[in-house]
Every structure is written in structure tokens, then in C-alpha cells.
Amino acid sequence: MAEREGIENMKIIKRLSKCIREYKKDSILTPVLIVFEVLLECILPLFTSSLINTIEDFAGGAGESSTGIIHGIQTFMYGLSDGDTLNCIIIHGILLLIIAFLSLFCGAMAGKTVASASAGFAKNLRKDVYYNVQTFSFANIDKFSAPGLVTRLTTDITNVQNAYMMFIRVGVRAPLMLVISLVMSFQISKSIALISLGLMFIMAVGCVFIFVKVIPIFNKVFKKYDKMNESVQENVKAMRVVKAYVREEYEKEKFAKSSGEIRNDFTRAEKIIAFANPLMMGMMYMVMLTVIFLGSLIIMDVTHPLGDKIQIGEITSLLTYSMQSLASLMMLSMILVMCTMAVESSRRLYEVLEEKSTLASPENAVKHVDDGSVVFDNVSFKYSDKAEKFALEGINLSIKSGETIGIIGGTGAAKTSLVQLIPRLYDVTEGRVLVGGRDVREYDLVVLRDSVSMVLQKNLLFSGTIKENLRWGNKDATDEELVHAATLACADGFIRSFPDGYDTYIEQGGTNVSGGQRQRLCIARALLKNPKIIILDDSTSAVDTRTDAEIRKSFKEEIPHITKFIIAQRIASVMDADKIIVMDGGRISDIGTHEELMERSRIYREVYDSQIKEEE
């Protein structure tokens, strides 16, 4: 199980790392710069110690000369300055400053490259995800849902970006620092380094123990926390319901309960974490005591464990190195936590990246749709393989090019499911759908969808001017063509009544035009494609009956060659269609003209009665 997860994780990392691309340079440069920075930072204490030893020697120190690396440096520096102490000190100072400035330069540069690398990685990742979503079929979109995709494109990518930044920066810095500091410590004094190492090991084990205990609690609480916020959002959205039913107190109690629960869980987790801090501090203190006490003993020649010989200068280095290695260890555990947080996000991104569209144009796709005829040949359809029930069953239909087809039926009758198969928004489960005499699966998808224009039930405009929105139908459309399409959809009149006319800006979601106007704009947009088939899925429900009739009239007169599918609740919208399909529970209950259906379809008659009866 764990192994399989490991393989899975490797796959995820492999796929995500493909997004580094042009930021490979920065992604590599960053660790390199950081390696230099760390090296410089680690050399620094050696030179300082050498400096201090020089002074100590000058002042006539207590113990023997040290052996090892620092002594080596000191000897070398003496050589450089012809044995003159003052010169030696000055050279030390200059070298130290150079090291510090170089380290500053490397650090700052790394800060820059890592920012570019991680932001660039995130950019490419976002792009890959977004581009892949563009290839998605309706079924793919349904699977992830719009909010799910938005979360992936925002929160998840941010998480991964931060983890990546941490990884190439601190992920290099911390282990390297840890190793070098330890090696240096061993160089200076084996006995002290050994003891420090032992203490660090205890700390690391302690930290891991604490994290292992705490991370699951945190994961659980964060989930609860999200749930609480979701329920607040629900409350805010439903405030009128809350107030109408006078449920304020009830809601307060509900909230206090979940907020209190979260408080308890968080407190519990944080109380465990509270052990980490003193543990680290304790270890740090013990390392310091060891360094100073044992160091002093060695300096005083009381003992030379493992043959260690040091001077006071070495003590300062040892202190610095042990602090550095402790800090690195803490950093490492922090990265660990951050990476575990990003794992879930990466997995979610990977899902989208690896998702293959359930629909694709075939090879040698047909590039032309001959006419607007539609045939359903024994079609059955369900939304997913797992679904038990078919949404559509045993559909047989034959529609000639240019006919007007009305579709009527209650909620859940599968009217929308039926028409979505024509532009191949979904694939049939059984049987086949023919457009222009060919199976829709033979066509190039773009060609098919350009020929089959559909106005979705959830009509949606995008932020931008009316012109821009209409040009979705045909980006090269001339102004005359726009006006023509708008006139056909009975939209020209109200568009012109706006002060800015066709340049009127539509807000996100099209909220600054009325429902009826929005529907007519959507129809105009669909007409601009100059399709062979147009499908209106409940697209005139908010349009008044007279305008509705006018649209139908202009459809009949101006675009007689186009096959028209009209789904409607309103019986008047379909009454004069060439054929009316009555849908019920995923099956075609009846097909016929108005007169025929009035005679033989009970459902049709009931719908008719519920709307028209008293009018006559």
C-alpha cells in the first residue's frame, strides 16, 4: 500500500516537474547560489575563530595551541602577513568582510532566482491545468465541477508554489548547512561534535514524534474548519430564510457548537505542539553547556577526549555550528510539514493534468456537415458508467433538415440530455446519433459544434461589451452581421435603447441586463455561428410571449433552412412546430403535431390545459 502510494507520488512529482520548463535555469541557479551562500556562511566562523586565536596567542593564552582546521587557517594567515600579528588581524578582517559580502550577494540573488523559479513554475502549472481543462468534455467538467476547478487553479497552485519555493531554497540550504556544520564540528572537536550529534538526534526523534501525533489532528480540524466556514456561507446566503423563520438563536447555537469544537481540537493539537518548543530550546541549551564545559576542560588540558585540542577561538565556532545545525534541523522539519500540506494539492492538480477528455475528434475526421438532418438511432444514454439508471432510453427519431422541433416535458424528463447529444457534448451509451447523415463521432468536434449551435439553459454572458459577447459566435462578424443576428433574436431594439448601444458593457454573469434580454443576446450569439442546426434549451422562458412569437416568426421566415430544436415549458413556444416531442422519464412519450398530440397525448393535453385552458 505504502509502496503503491510512493510510486503514485513519484508519478505526481514527475508530471508536475514538467512544468518547470523555461524556469529550469532559475530552478538550478537557486540551489547553486544557496550552496555558495551556505559554504561562505560556514567558512565565516572558521576565520573568526582563527582571528580570536591569533589574539589569544598574542595575549598569551591559557592552553596549548589547537590542532586541526582552524590552526591550519591561522598558520596560513600568518604566512600571508609575514608573521606580523597586526597585519594578520587586518587580513583576517578584510577576508571576513569579503566573505560576508559574497554571502550577501549570493543570498540576495538566490532570493531573486527562487522567486522567479517558483512564480514561473506556478505560472506554467496553472497554464497546463487551464489548457487541459479547455480540452475537457462536458462529462469531464461535470466530474470536477466548476468550483472544484477554481480551487485547483487558485488555492492548490498557491500551495504547490510555496512548497516548491521552500523546497529549492530551504530544502537545499537546511540539509547542506546541517551536514557542513556537523563536519566542521567534527573537524574541530570530535568529542563535542559527537555529543551534539546525540542531542540533535534526540531532538529530531522528539520532533518527528510530535509531528506524527499532531498532523492527523490538524488535518481533521482543518476539514472541520472548512465545514464550519461552508455552513457560515450557507447562513449568509440564506439570511432571509433564517430571519423569515426567526432562526437566529438556533443558528447561533449551531455555530457556537461547531466553533467550540474547533477550539477544543485546535487547543488539543497546539498543546501537543507546545512540547516541541521547549524540546528544541532544551537541546540547544544542552549543546551550549556541553560546548562550553567540555571545551573549557579541553582548553585547560584537564582532558583531551579523542585527542581533541582546542583554543578559545574554537569554542565560538563550535557554538555557531551547533546553533546552525539545530536551526537547520528545525527548518527541515518545517519543510516536511509544508510538503505534506502540498501533497494533497499536488494530487488534485495531477488529477486534472492527467484527465483525458472523454471525447476527441477521430482521426481523418469529417470536416464538413452536409445538412441539418438529425437521426437518433436506438439511443440510450447515461451520464456516467457508474450510474444505475439511464437518463435516456430507446430513443428513435428522424428529423429532416430545416424542420422545427418542439420538445416538452416535466422537470427531469431528460429534454436537455436529449439535445446535448446532437453537438456531441456527451457520447451516447448505446445506439448512435447522426447529423447530416453521419455519426456525430465521425466529425471533427470543432466543425460539428460550429454547425450545431446550442443555447444552453444556463445562459451565460461574459464580462465585456455586447459586441464582444456576440462575436463569440463568429469572431470575424461584421457590425452588419451582428445587427442582423440581434434583429433575428429580437435583441436589436433593446440594445439600441442602451446609451452605449452595442458597446454596452456586460457585467460578470450578465447581471446588468434582464433575464429576457440576456436570453435574447444568447440566441443572437448562437445565430452568429450561421449553423445548420440551432438548439434553444429553455432559452425564451423569461421573454414575453409576444417577443417569443416574433423570434419564432423570424426563425421561420429568415432561417428556414436551419433545423431548429426548441425546448420550452411554455406550450405556446412549441405549439406551431413541425413536430413536438413529448418527453417523460427519459423516454419519448409521443411525437406529433399539436393537433395530433392534443388528441392522443394525455401529458401534452394536461400541460396545455394547465396553461391555456382559461385563455380561450
Added chain:
Amino acid sequence: MDAATKKSGKTAANNHIKRPVINMKDAAHAFGRIMKELFEANGKRLIVVAVCLVVAAIATSGASIYIINMVGTLFDSGKVRDEILKSLITGVIVMAFIYLLGIIAQFLRSRIMAVVTQKFLDETRKKMFNGMQNLPVKYFDTHTHGDIMSHYTNDIDAIREMVSQSLPNIFNSFIMLVTIFIIMLTYSLWLAMIVMGFSVIMLFVTKNVGGRSAKYFIRQQKSTARAEGFMEETMHGQKVIKVFNHEEEIKKEFDKVNEELYNDSKTAHTYANMLMPILGNVGNIMYVLLAFVGSMIIVYEGINVGLSGVSRTAAEIIPVVVGFLTMGRQFSVQIGQASQQLNAVVMALAGAQRVFELMDEKPEEDNGYVTLVHAKYNENGELCETEERTGLWAWKHPHRAEGTITYVPLRGDIEMREVDFGYVPEKIVLHDVSLHAKPGEKYAFVGATGAGKTTITNLLNRFYDIADGKIRYDGININKIKKSDLRKSLGMVLQDTNLFTGTIMENIRYGRLDATDEQVYEAAKIANAHDFITRLPQGYDTMLTNDGSNLSQGQRQLLAIARAAVADAPVMIMDEATSSIDTRTELLVQEGTDRLMKGRTVFVIAHRLSTVRNSDTIMVLENGRVIERGSHDELLALKGTYYALYTGAVELE
């Protein structure tokens, strides 16, 4: 529905664009308030925390004194070896003891802070939520859901970060810095001056690099908000994009947005990332300078002056230099740590301001004193109050002047007289509207969007209060009726259907918390929802999530009607309650509700005229004025606007 998604869809970050730069005075005020609230609830605990912080800080910085003494001891040529050894051991024991205290202090501090932070956050959340429940509907109409939500997420998270992390860290750093500096002054004025000088440089770097980083973070926040808005819009419109083969165009637009986000994110992080290495290495330079200057003092046999006295010999000065190296490092680490918290504090204070703003929002006022009670007639045929549900309600009307109580039977007689109203004073949306719905009447409002139909219901249940005119409920001025009781007397099915996460059973029961299962079934039958519910695999136990997104719009409306039915209120208001239900089902629902509401007053708003046809009175509104009124037949006979609407000559909406 669209309006609702739009409201919540606007991402939280938008809120933050509006006031990116925070005003120092407001920030100070917010800070003061957080501290005050923290101390009021946790005064004793916080004092313990402060003591712990001081102890821990002194313990940590005390190490420097120890090192100086230790090295000093080693150099003390006047002492014999055994003495040195002895003082070494005493030193270690003393230090071990001090460190132990430090560790205990650390531990206590972390434990207590966990409790304090979570308590504070819990209380803040509750205060905010409770305050929010008491706000008038107007608040929710004038603020986007995204904005309100960001108080619970972004703002609270920012505050948590500050209270649990930044504040203790900054306080800790501050104490450390002060302690270390005092120790420094004690041992060497010269070297302390160097440290002082470098502190100034570090502050300068923090202000510049850190300030720039903050600036670009705000810019990044803006482009993030823009990008999120774009994602939000295009992901929700993905199906439209597919249908129009618009993928390539949208990719181009996306690239632009993405590039912009990349640039801002890169710049912001560049400065943030540079701050630490710069500060760290400035610290290193200081380290070098300390060592160098220290050496110079020794070599040139300079005089070291400290508050503890004057030292001249190398044996005296070397320990000081060694000690300073450790202290200098600690010093720069602390400054670095404190500066890292700066961004968090700035963000948290901005968040706190917004949270406080919400808390300080004026709650819904209610001066009503007439209450709704269950009633029955006693032996004498007088109306009196009773505990149990009798199906009979009465208004309990205390008369303060006389000190008497009268009971008025609830009949559902609602009268509006010459009501003017505007959501904002400048724009009146209802002009001189009068109506009289008699008990048992079905009263319908018809008119275009914005004609004022829903506004009238907003006034009846006092979501909003009228500017001029009078509304009487069973002869009582509704301003005298307690709002909660007024609303309990009105069963509302609102225009936007909202369901809650929970089972269908729980959702229907929301209308009446003590309803039995049987009563819930009954209500569902009335709403014609029972059928589809029982056909669901889990029936009444089906979980609804995400506002019932697993149901169709029509099914959701049926549930909302069932919820109102179980409330069994004496007056019902149905605002576009059946708009998404097909006309056949609607007829069945109507039969059910008509049966339920027999003899009770019902207000109906519908866009579909077939819905209102069988009303007793239909009132046609246009631009906030009543233009026609009468029964269906009367209005048709009038051949006016209603007639035109009905025959499809004009457009509604």
C-alpha cells in the same frame, strides 16, 4: 440564482483591494482593541505568559554572561587549576538551573498561549457570528457574500497568525534585544555602539526591502483577485466556451492574466526572499566588525569601558569579545525574526479592522412589544393564552398606560395604507401603495422586475421599515409587533431557494423545529415533494450539500414550500415559489397549498400568470405604483396592462 452566484462568486480577495493601505491611526486602534479584548478575557494568563517570556529571554541571553565569565575564568592566571575547575562546575550547575527555568517557562508559555489564542478566536468568531445574526437584511443586501465570508476566513486567519505567532515572537524578540543590549552595555560601550549602529542599518533595510515587499504583496493580492475572478467566470462558463469552440481565444486571455500574476508574484516574493539573506549577512558583517574591533582594542592595548567598569588587559577583554560574538549573532537573529513578522502584523491589523467593523455594525432594531401566542377560548368564551398548539393564535397586546393586556385573535387581515418606500432615501421604489388583504384571501402581485413586488413583502415582514404610511396587521400597527413574532406569523417561501447542508428531513423541519416525522411527511405531501423524496435512494435521509445542488431547481422549490408548509403559519407569502416547477406539477402544488391555507391569507408573487390566475385579488404594479387591481376576470375585462400581459402583448421583466 444568477445574482446569488455572482454575489458569492466575487472572491474574497476583492474585498482587500478596496483598502489595501491601512491607516496608522486605525491600525493602532485595532491593535489596542485586540489587546484589550485579549486582556479582558485572559488577563491572568497573559501575565503568566509575559513572565514566562521574560524568564525564557533572560535564560537564553544569560548564556552570554556565562560564556564571558567562563572564558574570563580560563584566562584568570591568578587562580589555580582546581579553583578554575571548581568555578567551572559551579557555573555549569547554575546555568543548567537557569536553563531549566527557561525551558519550563517556554513550555508554560506555549501551553497557555494555545488556550488563550483558541479562546480568543472562538470568542471573536462567535461575537462576529452572533452580531451578524442580529444585523438587518439590509446589511446582507448591501455587502457581497464573498466580502462577508472573507471575515471568517482570511481576516480571522490573519488575526490567528498574529495573536498566536507574531505577537509572542515580537514580544520575545523585544525582550531578548533589550536584555542582550543591557548585557552588552555592561561589558563594553564601544562594541555595544557597533551593535547599535548595525541595528539602525537593519531597521533601515527592513523598512526599505520589507516595505517594498509589502507594497508588492498588495499588488500581488490585487492581481490574484483579478485572476481568481477570471478563473471563476471562465470555469463556470466552461460549457459555453466548449459550445462556441472558444477555447483558443480564452487561452489567449488566460495567458495575459497568468503572465500578470506571475510578474507580480515574482516581484513580491523577490523582495520578501531577499530580506532574510540581507539581514542575515548584515549580521555577519557586524560579527566580523565586532571581532575585528575587539582585536584592535586588544592589540593596541585600548581601554574597554563598560557599565561594569574599565578593563585594560587582554585577559579581561578577550572574554568580552568572545561573548559579544555570540550576543551579536543572537541580536541579528532576533531582529531578523521580528522583521519577518511585520507582514503578518500589517495583514492582521487590516483584517482586524474589518472584523471589528462587522462587529460594530448596528443590529436590527426592534421596539415591538406585541407578541404572538397560542390561544384558546376559555369557558367564558374569552380568548386566552395557552401553551399548546391549538391552531388558534392571538396577539398579546400589553397596554403600558393602563397596565392591562388584551388578546386580539390573529385573523390575517393585512392593510397597507399609502406606503412610500425606498431602499435608499434618494430613490423611492414604492409610491403610495395601499392594499387590504382580508382574512382568507389570496392576494397576488404582478409586475415587471423592479416594479416593487418583492419590496412589498420585505415591508410586511419588516426586513425593511417603511418611510411613510402605515401597515396594520389585524388592526395593530406592525411597528408595535415584535419582529420575531411578526415573522413567525408569516410563512415565507422566498424568491431565492436556499437549503442547508443536512438531510431533507432536517431541511423541512427547519420550518418548525419540533415537528414530528409525520408532520414533515404531511408537509412534503402538501408541497407535492413526498413523491420524489421517497424515490431518492435514501429518502428523507438524503443528505443535501452545497445548497441542495444534487436536486433540480424545481425539486428545491418543492422542498422550500414543504418547509413553509410545516411551519403552518397563519399567513403565507409565496414569492416566485413555483417559478421552476413545470406547470403540471405546479397545479398539484397549488391544490396542496390551497388546502393548507384554506381560510388563511396568502400573498402570491409570480412571473407566470397562470400561477396567479385563481387569486381573489390581483394587483398590477408598475414602477412602484399600483396601476390595476381586481380579480382575473375583472382585470381581463378592463383590457388594460394585465390584459396585455396575459395576451402576451408586453414583456414582463
